[in-house]
Amino acid sequence: MAAFAVLLTDFGFADPYVGQMKGAFALHAPEARVLDLCHQVEPFNILQAAFFLESSRKHFPEGTVFVAVVDPGVGGDRRIVLLEKHRQFFLAPDNGLLTLVMQHGGGSRVRDVTPAWRREASATFHGRDIFAPLAAKLLTGAPPERLGEEVNPHTLVRLPGLEPVHTDAVVDAMVLHVDRFGNCLLNLECEAYANMILKARDPVLATPVEMPLQPAFTYEKLEPGQVGVLKGSQGYLELAMNKESAASVLGLAPGATVRLRLERHG
Amino acid sequence: MAAFAVLLTDFGFADPYVGQMKGAFALHAPEARVLDLCHQVEPFNILQAAFFLESSRKHFPEGTVFVAVVDPGVGGDRRIVLLEKHRQFFLAPDNGLLTLVMQHGGGSRVRDVTPAWRREASATFHGRDIFAPLAAKLLTGAPPERLGEEVNPHTLVRLPGLEPVHTDAVVDAMVLHVDRFGNCLLNLECEAYANMILKARDPVLATPVEMPLQPAFTYEKLEPGQVGVLKGSQGYLELAMNKESAASVLGLAPGATVRLRLERHG
Amino acid sequence: MAAFAVLLTDFGFADPYVGQMKGAFALHAPEARVLDLCHQVEPFNILQAAFFLESSRKHFPEGTVFVAVVDPGVGGDRRIVLLEKHRQFFLAPDNGLLTLVMQHGGGSRVRDVTPAWRREASATFHGRDIFAPLAAKLLTGAPPERLGEEVNPHTLVRLPGLEPVHTDAVVDAMVLHVDRFGNCLLNLECEAYANMILKARDPVLATPVEMPLQPAFTYEKLEPGQVGVLKGSQGYLELAMNKESAASVLGLAPGATVRLRLERHG
Incomplete structure (x- = not known):
């Protein structure tokens, strides 16, 4: 298995949250290689995360699964989406985090991968309980179409006011x-x-x-x-x-x- | 080798201490996979580490070797202990760090693995010089009974006053x-x-x-x-x-x- | 491949810089194992990095490639050098960072590995664009002599005033x-x-x-x-x-x- 998971969150390092996400990969995709892009996005700063994602993606190989979790709406009714673009995968809450990656050219495909049923997931830590297991599925070979229905990319939430x-x-x-x-x-x-x-x-x-x-x-x-x-x-x-x-x-x-x-x- | 070492310390990231622990694994168990649970436990805050350990263990696979080093008594006469519980291993100084993991049901076995002889170990950095090499032994297949004698779990130091x-x-x-x-x-x-x-x-x-x-x-x-x-x-x-x-x-x-x-x- | 890359920088964790260096390894040496020694060297503090390098090297295996990037002169005319010493490799800007490693006995060989041509490199982030790819070459088996000409170790920049x-x-x-x-x-x-x-x-x-x-x-x-x-x-x-x-x-x-x-x- 050649692909990498690359994590981007606002969890910081003073809590065991990033460590527990690594544990979820160890449980669900023990052979996966998991890299840290950044975990010190300012709490809830979706724009900063959107920027880090767009400025960083080209420095990782094709097949990389980016897992971006800056998610103030966790547990609410925001969707979880999977974007395929530039031969890479981007898993994120649908809250604007993908705005800058979407702004650039290149074909893109978006799926709504919000789990219909999540009895074992906490309501407040989807990074560990939903995002990491979803990424693990991709990394262990599940085809993206198994994770959710395709949706129109224009339905993604976009952050406004980013154009100079x-x-x-x-x-x-x-x-x-x-x-x-x-x-x-x-x-x-x-x-x-x-x-x-x-x-x-x-x-x-x-x-x-x-x-x-x-x-x-x-x-x-x-x-x-x-x-x-x-x-x-x-x-x-x-x-x-x-x-x-x-x-x-x-x-x-x-x-x-x-x-x-x-x-x-x- | 399927197992993971999972590190929990109060070493922070401004020093080369965590890096040197990784070096000890690279030397003694080069194939081991070493994950970070958290390194920003407040200096000397044993209770916080005890809490992170108990709240995190279930998010890691069976066979995981937790290496927990919040150890103000380093180099003194406190014991180093190995707890086997929930089909996982917990290596820690005997200073209360295992209190919350012990509080819960499930069979447990405790060994005193304090090295009798440690000419090459520093007196102030057992995380690198004793804990990591001990964990490396487990990860490379040494049976726990080779590391030390079983002791009565009731002899473990417990933090008082944690019950509401x-x-x-x-x-x-x-x-x-x-x-x-x-x-x-x-x-x-x-x-x-x-x-x-x-x-x-x-x-x-x-x-x-x-x-x-x-x-x-x-x-x-x-x-x-x-x-x-x-x-x-x-x-x-x-x-x-x-x-x-x-x-x-x-x-x-x-x-x-x-x-x-x-x-x-x- | 048994060797490790070990990273030492002043990049901190609030930016995606360390993550992007990991990406460069994922691109250029996907099987390499990359460890973090420390990324919170004080910005531009070459002496602190020199100290961490010397105090840490003996805790890593032979063959390790240390990649030390505290580099206020990035993009200028300072050289990039590769030191072979203690059966390990040290890749660094020639700004004094190797002073303490050089101070100790043991044969050493130094090469000037400054790339002659770097169209795709940024002018301000050689850690990602030059150092990591150079280390990746070593880790994937390129012989050091392919990376640059040997130079006299006495030409290395040394930090003054370190002797008590x-x-x-x-x-x-x-x-x-x-x-x-x-x-x-x-x-x-x-x-x-x-x-x-x-x-x-x-x-x-x-x-x-x-x-x-x-x-x-x-x-x-x-x-x-x-x-x-x-x-x-x-x-x-x-x-x-x-x-x-x-x-x-x-x-x-x-x-x-x-x-x-x-x-x-x-």
Whole structure:
């Protein structure tokens, strides 16, 4: 069996919850190889999880089963869905978590895999009692069609407001994530925005603080105190400093909005 | 080899200690599969570890070797013991860590596996130098009787004061654990207390704060500001709120006592 | 394939970075077994990583490939090097991270494995895009000489100032690391300094606080309030207390200097 399960949750590490999910795999698919993508998504922060999933999927092999559980509606009537896309599987509550993976091209197939009957499942920990056993079924060879009926991908819940707004001169963006180093990852995909912004003559951060932005290729080229904008490793533009926290200096947190002002070359 | 080692410690992740335990398994049982239950037990909090062990064991397969190292007496004269129960193995210092696993029915066998001679072991890190190698022996097929003499289970150290006290009208309980979401897990096992409390007509939290309690099945059914009591995924009753921290709102921490007042139906 | 990759980084767990490194191994060496040594090195703290590497290596098998990525110069012109020593491999940026592993005896061979060409690598995440794929090559059987040219070990960057200074009566040492329990690990290797200090008649901490030091074998023998000095599990002397944080009580942090005063036994 070649495939991996890859876990993404907001369970943190101070509880035995992630460990018990591993136990569920040990019980239901003892040969499966289970990797951790991240378990410190902020509690209930569906957008952050959606971002981690989209920025990470391409770094895992075909056949990978992503198990994404940021699930404030656990035990309620939200659906559990299985998305097949990019020759990978994404198992998640239908609460917007798949928004960014869905936003990109490529054929996709969605199934409603909410169990009809779950006598042994707790009402508050579906990660262990439903998601992991479902993933284990896939990893041990169950065909996806056995897990649930296909549904129209347009019925998936989507998070609103994730598209940046821009004119020729101004880009209004959002901080999707602040990483451990204080880099501020923006909802500006490199493919769409790197040229526009990195090749502007004098890009400026207009809000929350007026400040010139230094287009850069690496962190280490930035001068002390200088805030750079660069193509981040996650495929999105970042505001960053050299061995300093841009988030602290600029007062930015996830969800904050920033305005960039451009003056184009030529 | 089908079995798993499952690690539970208070070592945290800021040090190379957990990594070095993994190294000990790589050296002594390179084929063993080693899972992490939790490494962020509060430093020296034996009760919390005892709780995680009991609430987690049933989510792992038969044959699992739990290695539980919360061990303030490391290097002193406390025993190291091996408990066989529920067709699983529990390796721990004899300091009360096995109290809750022992509290439940089922045949149990206990061995004193304190090494008589340990020239190569450090005096301060038995997790790496003694516990992991002992577990590796079990995982590579050594029969338990080779590791030490059987001792009377009644000689095990037990933590006192873990039993709730209740009358028909009042239950005095203790917070065993506060999880990442602020849920307060009480020493009230669902099997024994769920009916009494969830079916009371008007359950009330009497201390530390006077407040009605809403019996609930899931977090998401609770109104903003409402404190619920529900059957938690760990097998114990919880005080919880919907996307808010009950612990913060009620001022509760692990070890705190709470009084619930019941008025029974009918 | 018997060997392990062992990861040491300052990436933390709040981002998907460690997970994506695991993905790179899943892509490039799907059968490899990847262990975590530590990912919570303080951001950019090369000395701490150097210390973890040296104190941990002996607890892993021969053939292990250590992948150490604390790399503030990522994307710049620092080299990436592969050290072969103690029948193990150490892959790291050439920024001082290998200082302590190099300090000890034993033949060593160093290669410059900086890729000449890296079109698909990001400029800011070589852990995922360069280090992990290089380690995967070793783990899947590529001979080291295929990865780069041998260079003179003396060309490696070394961190300065790591040697303690001592006279017969005074030892000036540095705190290399403060662990989760508040133990202060000093740059005093047990092999060289344990006898001198633990057998002194009345060892005293002179700075930052004047205080007698109790030579001890285990934490649990120390009285409340007493600060002990003992042979730590990492192979270095520690300042420690019994279930209290010596670092808090003494006001010590990594990098701080301490002076010990000795009065030798008659």
